[in-house]
Amino acid sequence: MYDNNPTLDPHKPLDESQQGTVYYKTSDDPSAVDPEKGIRHFYIESYGCAMNFSDSEIVASILGDVGFQPTRDVEIADLILINTCSIRDKAEKNVRQRLRVFNQVKKRRKGAQVLVGVLGCMAERLKEKLMEQEKLVDMVLGPDAYRDLPKLVAKATEGQKGINVLLSREETYADISPMRLDSNGVVAYISIMRGCDNMCSFCVVPFTRGRERSRNAFSIIAEATDLYQRGYREVTLLGQNVDSYKWENPDSKELVNFANLLEMVALVHPDLRVRFSTSHPKDITDEVLYTIKKYENICNYIHLPVQSGNSRILKLMNRTYDREWYLERVRAIYRIIPDCTISADIITGFCSETEEEHQDTLSIMRESGYTMSYMFYYSERPGTLAARKYPDDIPLEVKKRRLQDVVDLQMEMSHTHNQTDIGKTFKVLIEGDSKKSDQQFKGRTGQNKMVIFDKKENLKAGDYVEVKINSVTRATLLGEIV
Ligand code: SAH
Numbered sequence: 001m002y003d004n005n006p007t008l009d010p011h012k013p014l015d016e017s018q019q020g021t022v023y024y025k026t027s028d029d030p031s032a033v034d035p036e037k038g039i040r041h042f043y044i045e046s047y048g049c050a051m052n053f054s055d056s057e058i059v060a061s062i063l064g065d066v067g068f069q070p071t072r073d074v075e076i077a078d079l080i081l082i083n084t085c086s087i088r089d090k091a092e093k094n095v096r097q098r099l100r101v102f103n104q105v106k107k108r109r110k111g112a113q114v115l116v117g118v119l120g121c122m123a124e125r126l127k128e129k130l131m132e133q134e135k136l137v138d139m140v141l142g143p144d145a146y147r148d149l150p151k152l153v154a155k156a157t158e159g160q161k162g163i164n165v166l167l168s169r170e171e172t173y174a175d176i177s178p179m180r181l182d183s184n185g186v187v188a189y190i191s192i193m194r195g196c197d198n199m200c201s202f203c204v205v206p207f208t209r210g211r212e213r214s215r216n217a218f219s220i221i222a223e224a225t226d227l228y229q230r231g232y233r234e235v236t237l238l239g240q241n242v243d244s245y246k247w248e249n250p251d252s253k254e255l256v257n258f259a260n261l262l263e264m265v266a267l268v269h270p271d272l273r274v275r276f277s278t279s280h281p282k283d284i285t286d287e288v289l290y291t292i293k294k295y296e297n298i299c300n301y302i303h304l305p306v307q308s309g310n311s312r313i314l315k316l317m318n319r320t321y322d323r324e325w326y327l328e329r330v331r332a333i334y335r336i337i338p339d340c341t342i343s344a345d346i347i348t349g350f351c352s353e354t355e356e357e358h359q360d361t362l363s364i365m366r367e368s369g370y371t372m373s374y375m376f377y378y379s380e381r382p383g384t385l386a387a388r389k390y391p392d393d394i395p396l397e398v399k400k401r402r403l404q405d406v407v408d409l410q411m412e413m414s415h416t417h418n419q420t421d422i423g424k425t426f427k428v429l430i431e432g433d434s435k436k437s438d439q440q441f442k443g444r445t446g447q448n449k450m451v452i453f454d455k456k457e458n459l460k461a462g463d464y465v466e467v468k469i470n471s472v473t474r475a476t477l478l479g480e481i482v
């Protein structure tokens with residue numbers, strides 16, 4: 001919870017003036033399949049947000065098209081990729097540590113040609129500096145440059161390092177059908193937009209992911225339909241700010257907004273659950289809330305990052321809403337969808353935050369009744385507005401203590417909220433065996449709570465069951481099939 005935990009599971013989720021720089025161009029179009037060597041394997045490890053995990057599936061598909069096969073064993077990989085995150089300093093440190101591990105792998109396998117590529121937000125942020133700092137890196141690709149990967153791999157095979165960190169205003173990879181990595185065959189991500197046009201002063205994402213653009217709605221529906229037909233029963237629509245999704249049908253000139261898109265995806269099949277992330281408090285409309293209410297298969301759960309409960313801090317953060325606006329949106333959610341659950345992202349110790357202002361964050365958590373939060377202490381990111389304008393003046397111990405206050409409160413609130421579920425029955429989508437026992441299933445309620453319950457015959461992952469809750473922990477509900 002303290003960090004956007006980079007998982008070691010290998011397959012799990014610019015500056016304006018620098019935009020448009022291409023560091024690498026190709027004239028030929030070589031294939032990654034070498035007839036001499038046969039099939040080559042790639043290993044990919046992803047860090048950061050769901051968007052990065054989703055991108056890794058696009059990367060896998062691009063590599064699959066040129067004959068590469070995925071492997072979970074880094075020791076046999078011909079190509080090692082790391083899809084990186086820059087959101088906090090710690091996220092970048094983790095990546096550097098992993099690169100050291102890959103260096104060992106490379107050394108152990110002397111003789112074999114092992115290529116190492118850095119993808120994602122850190123690639124975009126550091127560009128060629130990354131290659132200078134990390135000698136083992138053969139290629140660096142930003143989030144909009146993945147179509148170029150086969151060419152860069154071919155060049156690197158010939159011993160030439162390559163970089164493409166060009167950001168695009170159009171790229172959405174709409175035509176690429178992601179190769180589902182490490183999937184349980186039940187839940188999947190669908191990217192609906194890329195980039196971000198908000199300029200939250202603490203955030204590096206607009207620099208690493210470029211301008212916001214929405215993906216063709218028909219390609220989204222086609223992907224959801226295909227997933228349903230292949231047995232998937234839940235999709236999560238992904239974007240940094242899904243509420244600003246906007247796509248114009250080139251034929252009819254009709255505009256599709258996020259509420260329209262949600263409805264279109266909900267109509268794919270009543271048994272296909274729909275989730276989405278992330279909503280922005282300034283953009284989430286009543287129309288979206290009424291759409292959630294209207295369709296049983298759109299989950300009653302909204303991730304609505306607050307960041308701070310204090311209006312002065314929110315202004316410094318450039319979040320473009322204040323405390324009252326946020327609380328009004330929370331009230332609208334509970335008014336329109338009474339059993340909706342809400343989660344948040346929270347940052348403690350932002351520049352100049354006082355103890356009273358920190359208390360405002362604790363009180364907005366209580367007033368909003370979050371069932372879960374992702375909580376962080378502020379980490380200054382080079383190049384952001386906050387880094388340029390506001391001194392990072394809250395001592396680390398204070399940031400950490402405030403974070404602990406927030407974590408403690410959230411744990412207490414999650415437990416209390418879970419207790420209100422005892423005795424209730426929920427429709428649960430089975431995702432697979434529980435971690436602890438193959439005699440038990442795990443699955444989630446529409447409100448995004450994990451439920452553990454004993455198996456019954458003839459049930460399998462992807463089935464819906466009604467589960468009555470008997471007891472709870474802070475993180476999980478325990479129940480039985482009724
Ligand atoms: N687009 C989403 C957030 C994406 S980043 C939104 O606007 O809500 C995920 C979370 O990381 C953010 O919500 C924020 O809480 C946290 N975060 C981003 N930059 C950070 C920084 N510099 N220090 C600490 N936490 C940060």
Ligand code: SF4
Binds near residue numbers: 205
């Ligand atoms: Fe970052 Fe703000 Fe965009 Fe979220 S909305 S990605 S916090 S700039």
Ligand code: F3S
Binds near residue numbers: 047120
């Ligand atoms: Fe990290 Fe980039 Fe996502 S910075 S949080 S991987 S958009």
